[in-house]
Amino acid sequence: MPLTTPFHPRLEPLNQTGIWKHWSGYLVAPQYQYSQTAEYYAIRNAVALLDTSPLFKYRFRGPGAGTLLERALARDVGACAPGRAQYTCWCDERGFVLQDGVVMQVEPGEYLLTAAEPALRHFRRVAREAGIADVSIDDVSRQFGILALQGPHAHDVIRQLTEAATPLRYFGVTPAEIAGCPVTISRTGFTGDLGYEVWVRADDALTLWDALMEAGRGHNITPIGTTALKMARVEAGLLLMGVDFHMSRFAWVDAQRETPLELGWSWMFRKLDQDGRDFVGRAAIESELEQGTSRWTTVGLAVDWHEYERVHAEAGIVAPLHEVYGESTMSIYRRGGKEWDYAGYASSFLTSSLLKKPIAIAKLPPDLAEPGSEVDLEVTVIRRPHNVLARVERPPFFDPPRKTAAMEGSVAR
């Protein structure tokens, strides 16, 4: 039997579709209403509420917590001051990515970290092997629920419940109290939009849910499932583990592994020469940077709408543009002389309702990865493969100013 999240008693009656799926062993709704697009637009137009509790959650405490994370995480956690959060990743010794996640320094010397897969034993082993003893690492996955409140009205909603969220900058973190319950609020999310994530003790989960839903009522707050989130994250250019990259630990061969540089995360290492950290994977990443040995570059691809229309029109059908979200590999070919000249692959595909064109997250060899480069993406039209023109774009595809803008203390309207 799957587990249920602490919010489940509220979610269960809201699911009009009756469709549930499993996320890390928990029951979650891929969608609550029949229209995934309506849920998607709650993120871009109003405010969406999403249960992300199935994430694995770890707490690092003690004098050695910072030291351990500097060793274990590939991005320098030293830049993550108290009250700040960071998107980060951790690697194996060969510089291949194990996982990504968000780390927050919630109190001086106390960190919370999310992960898509179990990592307790991993971090304890890193601590042990580095001789860092004065740190306690706890799996707090079941102690907390997490709600993501995302969308242009997210601040309008949360400010009714607490003043603590208003001053938060992008990736800021603060303790707060909502409806009498202690919570941790971060200005983070996986949608590329304005939004907050709220950690709450499992026992208080329903109180938090009710408070947010009530505060959001006049703002068309909409519970959303994981599919709407995934649609939004493609527009935001955010990678999904198990889809756009894979955990090195359980790969069979290196062809199934990726390095942070290959995933487009070189920005995490911009100040590498100024930081002397001896983190796991450093030597390999340095060597990859110096010698340019990356096999792939992760890029955004925008499919040429006119060609996409044309290949379907020529087959006598209407081009599928509605709620097409795909996680299966699509092949990419070089354009030019040779037919079907394999170049790389798309790992996530979305017919973006907002952008009015299909977009993808893809791996291309570095020589094809410059923005504006043209490639052929293979799509299936009535069971036959066709190539359509696609152009490399630098993600995010959608990046509204409100995502990072300062929030005013006053009500928006």
Next chain:
Amino acid sequence: MTSAGTYDAIVVGAGHNGLVNAAYLAKSGLRTLLLERRHLVGGATITEELLPGFHFTTFSYAISLLRPDIVHDLDLVKHGLMVMPLINTFQPGLDGEYLLLGADDHANYHEMARHSVEDAEAARELDHIVKRVCRAVRPWFDRMPPNSLSSDPADLAAMAELRSYVDGLDADVRAMLEKFASSSAAEILDEYFENELVKALYASSGIIGSMCGPRSRESGLVWLFHKMGDYDGVPGSWGFHKGGNGGFTQVLARAVEAFGGTIRTNAGVHRLLYDDGRASGVELEDGTTVRADLVVSALDPRQTFTRLMEPDDLPKDLVRHIHDFKFQGTAAKVNFALDRAPNFPGLEGREDIFRGFTNLGPSIDYLEEAFADCRAGRFSRRPFLDCCVQSTIDPDMSPAGKHVMSCFAMYAPYHLAESDWETERENLGDTVQETIEEFFPGFSELVLHREVVTPADIERLVGLSEGNIFAGELFESQLFFNRPAPGWNQYRTPIEGYYQCGSGTHPGGCVTGAPGKLAAQRILGDRAAVESSA
């Protein structure tokens, strides 16, 4: 005062087609001036904050037929285009019954099957053949139609191409297309359905904005026209632009300016300036003139040919056709500010039922009776209403917790037999409100504010003759070869350098943007031909 040589092109009227046309012209490098009589752009495609915090789509209220290539050609996404799906259709009866259709085909089947199992299956059949007909028509919707009177080789070739295209259609698609052109909506619906509520749901598309009832022959084509659009490629579906349809025309205005075009509001055009059959500019209402060799009218055909210029300077047959061109507006808008969303008995608290069109008009007879009033020269005593509580989709349309409701109301004939619209405006408002009250008891208590827009208001405010929302009826005699007149269906006029690009040209109204785009293609093609021959 004359400003000479500043502009290559002047577009008259900043409705959505004027905006689209100006954007294409500006994009091509022409120094383009778009002139708008009112204080805001958008024409009948506007959103106004008539009460603090309450935003009304004064006239047009949804989007479907907007041509997708315009979105891409003009980079509209970059300028803020955002169309959200209208996911539900709610068709209440007067007996407590209702149809609530949503985004899932099978759920819709079962909902319809509550009324008739066979109708539920027939609906899927009908929907599919309508989609195939629309797809078949679409290429000709998106290109300039041939001139049926011309012996020009290009037109003869296009006519031959059209004939062979129609001959090449699948037999069932072609038969259905012919049926739409020759039958009433009711006749077609009788072939598919037995349930009145189901029939009424479909029939409403056949009468929108037109002087016809569901049993009038014209209603077949009007129905098909309203299905020609799509939402993200889903044929026949409709959407709501962020901020209302005025949000959409603001996007277009940003595109015009991004391409280097100039927009002037409060700049009504008094007349076209022309000498020796060549356009040379316009004279504004304030007496100033602006010179340009290219002038495009985005106004309706009556204004384009008989107000902006002297009809005596036009061929007699064209003047006669424009004179006979039917406007005869039949629709009004009543927009409400509401304290809460209305309640439907049995579905209390379900705000989601309003996230789409709510059709008040539960039977063919109901709609026909409403039309009978129209024929008698009065507004319907029990009108057909197409409502949408738009703030259930876009929270920025109203203050938190409050709502705005757009109600499209029929029939409201432009010509009243025994009264006038100044007298009848609030009577119509009362009738509409009482009708809503019949379906949603307690509705009137929710009303904070009401705005009634009659056909006379539409004409006075945005210049659409007789308040016709499509800039002329969507009847076969006024479409394709004949829009707005045989021989003048290709955006040119008898005056060289003077073009037409409003909804009174092919393909027609409904916020397609196609007239604006196709006219721009025609204009740029003509200019290229002149340059290459020079």
